[in-house]
Amino acid sequence: MTDLEKLESETLNQIAAADSEAALEAVRVGALGKKGAISALLATLGRMSPDERKTQGARINALKDVVTERLAGRRAALEQAALEARLKSEALDVTLPAPPSALERGRLHPLSQVMDELAAIFADMGFSVAEGPDIESDDYNFTKLNFPEGHPAREMHDTFFFSPGADGKRKLLRTHTSPVQVRTMLTQKPPIRVICPGRTYRCDSDQTHTPMFHQVEGLVIDETTHIGHLKWVLEEFLKAFFEVKSVNLRFRPSFFPFTEPSMEVDVQCKRQGGEIRFGEGEDFMEILGCGMVHANVLRNCGLDPDTYQGFAFGVGIDRLAMLKYGMPDLRDLFEGDLRWLRHYGFRALDFPTLAGGLSG
């Protein structure tokens, strides 16, 4: 074996044995560095005869090329191994749970969702949303709405009253959202199209009644609106709300002090298991009361009943929510049970829109 062959063999062995970047660098410096063995050999070329230089030069350069190539190969292998080791050491247990999302934890009460749905539907038909106080006067809650003196609703067993004030009059908790009708008519010139959603109160508590509940009232007053329009609005509203292609309504003559003619409305439905489907089936379910605003109410609100006319309807929001989303018990709505709220509630971004569909 020549010296050159020996050097090649030793150097290549050292490269192969280098187990770190540093060791490899030491081998490189030992071979190709300024004072390296191969560099030293190259330095001898100048002193050689041209013939010798020709043969030796080619051999030494070949040795340099092999070593350079092996060094690069070994370096790449070491880098690869180091990366693999790093990746291995950095491995996480991805089955550990991620931090919970606030969007997933939070919920809107189904009543809030339904009120937003109502606003979306009625805004499309040109209704704005009117509100009024929960604590009302007897005048707005009863008298202006044509409730006669002595009407049972005016008694303590139906209505929550406060103690009489300095003027001797006792205020009450509104028993319906109809006082907002009165407030609207007293302050706004027709044409009027409003819905009045809100909290209402009656002295009643059993399986299907809670002392506080929610109602939405609709009111249209202009010079032409009649019961045919009322029917259309109710059909469109119920269709949009229950998100069905058609609804079949049945009107029944009825009686309310503040409307004349008055009607109750039943909606065709099919009950199946815990579900109620609208627009099909054999059953009819009573869903709301409505009628043409009573001439006395118009007069009480400063409108001439021979010029102005229109309709009003009222429907329980709690009931609408229960029917649509299948909540079985009214009382649960006000219990604040976390399990119930999580189950029946809506996520913050479930925003009802007509463009995207009320319930997505």
Added chain:
Amino acid sequence: MKLTLSWLKTHLDTSASLTEIVDTLTRIGLEVEDVHDPAAVLEDFVVAQVIEAAPHPNADRLQVCSVDTGAGAPLQVVCGAPNARKGLKTVFAAPGTYIPAKKFTLGKGVIRGVESLGMLCSASELELPGDSEGIMELPDDAPVGAVYAQWARLGDPVIDINLTPNRPDAAGVAGAARDLAAAGLGVLTTPAISPVPGGFPCPVGVKLDFAPEDAHLAPLFALRLVRGVKNGPSPAWMQERLRSVGLRPINALVDITNFLTLDRARPLHVFDAGKVNGDLIVRRARAGEELLALDGKTYSLDEDVVVIADDSGVESLAGVMGGEASGCDDSTTDVLIESALWDPDNIARTGRNLGIVSDARYRFERGVDPAFALPGLELATKLIQELCGGEASTITVAGSEPTATRVVDFPFSETKRLTGLDIAPDEATAILTRLGFSVAASAKGRAKITAPTWRPDIEGKADIVEEILRIHGVDNIVSTPLARAEGVASPVLTASQKRARAARRALAAQGLVEAVTWSFVSNKQARGFGGGDPSLALANPIAAELSDMRPSLLPGLIAAIGRNAARGFGDCALFEVGQIFASDDEMGQRTAAAGVRRGLATTQAAGRGWAAPAKKAGGFDAKADALALLQALGVATSGLQIVAKGPDWLHPGRSGTLQFGPKAVVGCFGELHPRLLNELDVEGPLGAFEIYLDALPAQKAKPTKTKPRLELSDLQPLSRDFAFVVDRAAPAGDLLKAVLGADKALIVSADIFDVYEGVGVPEGKKSIGVAVTLQPKDKTLTDAEIEALAQKIVAEAEKKTGAMLRG
């Protein structure tokens, strides 16, 4: 109001089926709530006879009966009734029969080792009135094998009408029949009434003893004596009528009055003339007077009650219930019949105040037909004479029938105006005429319409329209689109409505769960949160713990949190957006948004997690929620002041007030006061906030939606950290404010990255690490400029807060 099909047919000649009748009643506004067809429910029960009854071998109280059911060989039936005996005719149910009262279907059974092939039934098992002590006892002539309901003539369907308060006329079978006839379902056959001549003057006088302003309480009182009657059970047909709608027959005289109440909506009263002393005086009761009424109860009366009295005192509660002392029984030979008119409101109030529900009250409080008081009396006289004999006196009348007629000047176009339906005047006239209205055409297309005396509800044109509409058929209403606004619909929500909606979604996005709690809380809760004013206390709360209008959303939420914790869900974060009440006037009602967090339901987590140590929710979670809400609502928080210490219901050292100035408080946040939590019996700590949405500054209306121009610098921002030592009690907010104020042009933000107390920091002091970000505007800052600014920051911090740079 209940009536039976066969009773209805005594007034209506019709070939319509039960279903048609029921549907029509509902369609014309007499809503049928229920139809009970007893024969349909009981069709499997048959008449049977006990042939043998022997003691049960294994049970003392049971008997083994051999029963002839009329079908094949006698069956063995085990029976526990003491009255099961040989020869008894009773009611039998075979296996497979549904027992209504027990809500199950009978099967074959083995009772104490003896096979039983059916059941002998008590009345209560068939949901029939009667003695439920034992099995039913039928007369000996009951035919074995016959269907019991048919034999007992239970087959008369009972129709229950949910009568609206405006229709007193339909509180009698005849009135319902009139409506059906008007709707084209048959011919009204109610016979006309002919007066019964009086043979002698009525010996008992009547005086209406009222002040002039009270005359409306008893406009008319008619009285007549029938002497020489023989009272006793009423005939079977009348008893059956009364029983079929749930009334107990008493005696002929009483049954006649009850019958006419139901048949003609004409309540009457009969006095035993032998028990009446002197003349009858109709007057207000006197405080302290009492009456033992026919229901066996004694009522204490006051001056609001109208009574009929004689020389011995009160004998009857006008229009509500008669008295026991002067009631008719089998010994009655002379009977006084009363037919009167009363004030509906007064009757309603009396009934409510005394707690009496009676058929008379039901009709008088709705308003009886004033023109039928005297015909009703004649009809009663006729029935009494037919059933009990006797000789009638003339009629004594005190007062008079109110004669005001209600005439509506009606343009037939009104129907189209209110309903959209074209109903020809001829059809409208025909409908009204069938209902008893008189229609006199006046000008072209108009008529003077007079309402019948039995329709006190008819006031104006709309009432006439309703009559035409309901008989013509509300099903005919044609759905008509409302005109829509041209183009794209405009937004309709007000700023405050949008704010409340956004608040809900923002808080839900913050991880809180929305609850809807009662608007009323207990007085203790109200007082705990700054409320409890007597003007906001209900005079008649439904429960003691729901007595006061809530001054804050927090007590309701805290109670809900407490209930959840008691159910095992202690990590709970709830919010509510709703009304709170500072006074009983309109301006006192405000809209608030509040949230409460408990346990490990923090803003960062929802329980224990592996990544960070579990931390209980507290004041900073509440602060984070409150600020997140304000930011989500677009409220500019640059002017927001956070002042240490919130209202009294919060922990004085762990709460703050959010305000835009001392007079512009918009809310609070912090931990609930431990003493209050203790009183409310909820385990803390709880982090809570409340923001008054109405108090937030309104967003400025801008002419365009263009956002301000964005200025971007080409120069890199740089950050410098400072560690300041300040007094432990010094608010960090003041330090930040001082730092930010050192150079308002260059310093764009200052953030606290560390707060430290302990080794290396003097006792009573704390170290606050502040990272200050500088944004050069026109040119890169030199080291000297940066150093100068750092000096200024330190100097400013020291000047404003006494902070020293940490060594």
